[in-house]
Structures are given as C-alpha cells and as structure tokens.
Amino acid sequence: MCQLGMNIDHVATIRQARRTYEPDPIWAAVEAQLAGADCITIHLREDRRHICDRDLERLKETVQVKLNLEMAATDEMVAIACREQPQMATLVPEGRLEVTTEGGLDVAGQRDRLTEVVSRLSDAGVSVSAFIDADEDQIDAAAVAGFAWCEVHTGPFAHAHYEAHGDMADDRVLDGLDVVIRAGEQIIDAGMRFNAGHALNYRNVSPIAAIPGVQELHIGHSIIARAVFVGLREAIEEMKALIDAAEALGD
Ligand code: PXP
Numbered sequence: 001m002c003q004l005g006m007n008i009d010h011v012a013t014i015r016q017a018r019r020t021y022e023p024d025p026i027w028a029a030v031e032a033q034l035a036g037a038d039c040i041t042i043h044l045r046e047d048r049r050h051i052c053d054r055d056l057e058r059l060k061e062t063v064q065v066k067l068n069l070e071m072a073a074t075d076e077m078v079a080i081a082c083r084e085q086p087q088m089a090t091l092v093p094e095g096r097l098e099v100t101t102e103g104g105l106d107v108a109g110q111r112d113r114l115t116e117v118v119s120r121l122s123d124a125g126v127s128v129s130a131f132i133d134a135d136e137d138q139i140d141a142a143a144v145a146g147f148a149w150c151e152v153h154t155g156p157f158a159h160a161h162y163e164a165h166g167d168m169a170d171d172r173v174l175d176g177l178d179v180v181i182r183a184g185e186q187i188i189d190a191g192m193r194f195n196a197g198h199a200l201n202y203r204n205v206s207p208i209a210a211i212p213g214v215q216e217l218h219i220g221h222s223i224i225a226r227a228v229f230v231g232l233r234e235a236i237e238e239m240k241a242l243i244d245a246a247e248a249l250g251d
Contacts, residue, residue, distance in 0.1 A: 002209050002247045003038035004240055005068055005197070007220025012042075012050035025055050028232060029063050035236035039088075041218055043070035043101075044077065046094060053080070060084050068218070070101075070131075073110075073117045082124040089121050090129040090151055090218075100221070101198065104133035104153045108141035115145040122146065129195060134183035143190035150187045151195040151218060152180050154208055158199035166203055181211050188213050202226065202242060209246035217243060 011028040015021065029040045040063050042051045059067055069086040071077040072094035081089045091114065092101045107114055107130050118128045129149035132138040134156075142150050157176035164170035180196060187194040196208050197218030209217060219239060226235040 002214055002243050003216045004243055005039035005041045005216050005218040006032040006037035007041040009043050009050045009220060010224040016050055026058050026062055029059055031232045032236055033065055035233040036240045037236055039066040039068050041068040056084055078117055078120055081121055081126055085125050088127045088129060090131050092131045105130050107145055108137045111141050111145050118146040134179045139186045143192060147192060149193045149195055151197050152183045153198050154196050154200055155198045158204050161204040177207050184211055184213055205242050206246035209243040210249055
C-alpha cells in the first residue's frame with residue numbers, strides 16, 4: 001500500500017514567523033494522524049528556521065505512526081538522531097540560502113562519509129533513507145552505502161507537469177514520469193525500498209502514486225497550502241483519497 005508521509009515543517013514556519021507558541025506542530029501531527037497520515041516528517045535544519053530541537057523531542061514522545069527526521073549528514077544532526085531515535089532519517093543536502101531542499105543528495109560524491117553515517121544511524125535503530133535524483137549512479141552508490149530506502153526527487157516531473165498544464169500526453173511529462181519509474185525499478189532491484197517526494201500536489205500526485213512498488217510519498221507544501229482553506233484534516237484526507245485511488249488503478 002502506498003503510504004503518505006506528511007511533512008509538517010510549514011506549521012512551524014508560521015509559528016516562527018512570530019517566534020510564538022502557535023500553531024503547534026504537535027497539534028498538526030495529531031490532526032495528521034487522525035486524518036490517516038502514515039508517517040510524520042520534520043526537517044530539523046541547521047539554522048532551526050522552522051522545526052526546533054524541542055519539537056523533535058515532543059514529537060518523538062507523542063507521534064504514534066512513523067516519525068521521519070529529514071536532516072543533513074552533519075555530526076551535529078547525526079548525534080541528535082542517534083539520541084532521539086526517530087524510526088526513519090532521510091538524509092538531504094542542505095543549503096543555508098535555499099527556500100526548500102533543492103536537489104538530491106550527492107551520495108556518489110561522498111560515499112565513504114555517508115556509509116559511516118548510515119552505519120551510525122542504523123546501529124542506533126534508525127532506518128535510513130537517501131533523498132536522491134533519479135540517477136543510476138546515485139542509486140548504485142546508495143545501495144553500496146547501505147541505505148535501506150531511497151526517496152526519488154519528483155521535482156523535475158512536477159515541474160514538467162506544471163509547464164504542460166497537466167497534460168499527461170505531453171512528452172516532457174511522460175519523460176519525467178518514466179525517469180521516476182525507472183529509478184524505482186532500479187532501487188527495488190538493488191534491494192532498497194522506494195519512496196518519492198517533492199513538489200507533489202493534488203494535480204500531479206496520481207501518476208506517481210500509481211507507480212508499482214512505490215511505498216511512501218512525502219508531501220508537505222501543497223497539503224499545508226490547502227489546509228489554510230479547508231483545515232489540515234480535510235486536506236490530508238483528500239490527498240490520501242487521491243493516493244489510494246491512483247494506487248488501485250495501478251494494480
Ligand atoms: N521530501 C523531501 C526530502 C523534502 O526535503 C521535502 C521538502 O521539505 C519534501 C519531500 C516535501 O516537498 P513539498 O513540500 O514540495 O511537498
């Protein structure tokens with residue numbers, strides 16, 4: 001079954017805009033779980049621009065589904081993850097000036113370092129995922145480094161879909177989708193578990209959710225954007241329904 005990993009960073013972004021106590025990411029996580037989210041994702045950034053250390057501690061105590069910590073592979077973050085032991089850690093590249101994660105992790109270019117990080121996290125009981133571009137060399141490197149999961153960057157597909165006004169017959173969209181499908185096959189053949197995410201929304205999620213073997217979709221911005229108007233629970237339920245329906249078509 002294709003599951004939904006709900007990224008709640010933007011709830012903390014609103015809170016941090018006023019450096020206050022609301023809206024509370026813990027409340028968001030409760031709403032998300034009541035709506036059927038299968039996983040709660042937070043990104044603890046080096047600059048703590050949204051999620052803070054205390055959020056991670058409180059979520060670790062309260063979240064009943066899988067908790068996925070997005071993080072850079074720095075010594076500071078690895079120490080925090082080993083201490084807090086979320087069920088999953090997704091390693092992402094992190095740039096101070098970026099608005100959101102911009103590209104996949106260069107696993108091939110830092111394989112020795114990442115092998116060590118994966119081993120430290122795995123020893124602490126944390127299942128480790130690599131957020132990567134749909135690139136053969138990166139997938140090979142992730143397998144060698146010992147990652148249990150790969151999350152394929154769906155940004156290029158989403159961008160093509162947007163540019164083509166959602167026309168699924170457009171070659172750019174078909175190519176973008178095919179690249180994700182082939183990456184998923186390679187990930188599964190290499191013995192890892194296949195996730196996908198980034199820039200997925202209510203208009204483009206269905207073809208990605210229908211890909212055979214995809215296990216989790218990690219989505220944040222579009223759901224929080226819709227939640228502003230319909231509430232978080234309804235926004236998540238709508239996304240879950242789209243994922244479930246697409247998956248049924250893919251079967
Ligand atoms: N997956 C990863 C690794 C991410 O860094 C992000 C953004 O935080 C997402 C998924 C969610 O992307 P979006 O907010 O565009 O849905």
